[in-house]
Amino acid sequence: LNIESDELVVVNCMFRSANLLDETVEINSPRDAFLRLIKQISPRLFIHAIVNGTxxxxxxxxxxxxxxxxxxxxxxxxxxxxxxxxxxxxxxxxxxxxxxxxxxxxxxxxxxxxRPETYKQWQERTRRAGLRQVPLDEELVNRAKTMVKANYHKEFMVDEDRSWMLQGWKGRILCAVSIWQTI
Incomplete structure (x- = not known):
């Protein structure tokens, strides 16, 4: 990968992981291979935003x-x-x-x-790959909730669960964002 030892690396994966094949199509799951690659890159942060779907x-x-x-x-x-x-x-x-x-x-x-998975499925998959979840800043989550409540439609929602920032509509979680580090 030719990453210099003094380079600051951050991997930002915004909603693309739902397009990776999974073990229902390939025995060696490309999703797991993707997460192993992230671990190999060893970024300072891995920001993962997913479509929360079943x-x-x-x-x-x-x-x-x-x-x-x-x-x-x-x-x-x-x-x-x-x-x-x-x-x-x-x-x-x-x-x-x-x-x-x-x-x-x-x-x-x-x-x-x-091929979306739930944030809970991605959490387990990412942990198995050897990454550690970074807790969300409670103040940041509260600011996001306040901003959404004050400036957006009343049915939009922001919440937090298991260190994932959840975003949804009328109580249905549509997407989630989390931050990870290599162990």
Whole structure:
């Protein structure tokens, strides 16, 4: 990797890990290989933001139901916060969310790109890879909660659990962020 010993390395993975294949497709999970690589790089910090989802099931009915729950919350956010005719909204709904829903529900095996796990699953997976979670700064979490409550729609939420900063809508956790270090 050619990392100098005096280099400060921070790995920032924002919502991309949901696209990695898992052990349901490949015996040697690319998710675990990714985390082993992070450990090998030995960054000062590994910032991991994930889509908190449960629609990575191999069974169609379960995946369909969970994807509908997840994306109905996302579309509800748009409905509550953006005009229906908003060009950006239409673009996001059709070109991003619509394609993600179609992929999550209709595709099987390696063709399925959307494979989110819950933050609790990622926490265990990351611990097994040999990384240590950094506790969140309580003051920072409280400031984020205050800012969201004062400036955003009342249904947005920020919370903390197991040193993950959780973000959601109407009580459903949609994404989570945590910070890790190598042991």
């Amino acid at each position: 629609f990575n099931a191999p069974f169609f009915i379960t995946r369909f139901r969970e994807a509908i729950f997840q994306y109905s919350s996302v579309f509800d956010i748009f409905e509550a916060t953006m005009p229906r005719e908003d060009r950006e909204r239409l673009l996001i709904e059709s070109e991003i969310c619509g394609k993600e829903v179609l992929n999550a529900i209709a595709c099987e095996g390696p063709e399925r790109i959307q």
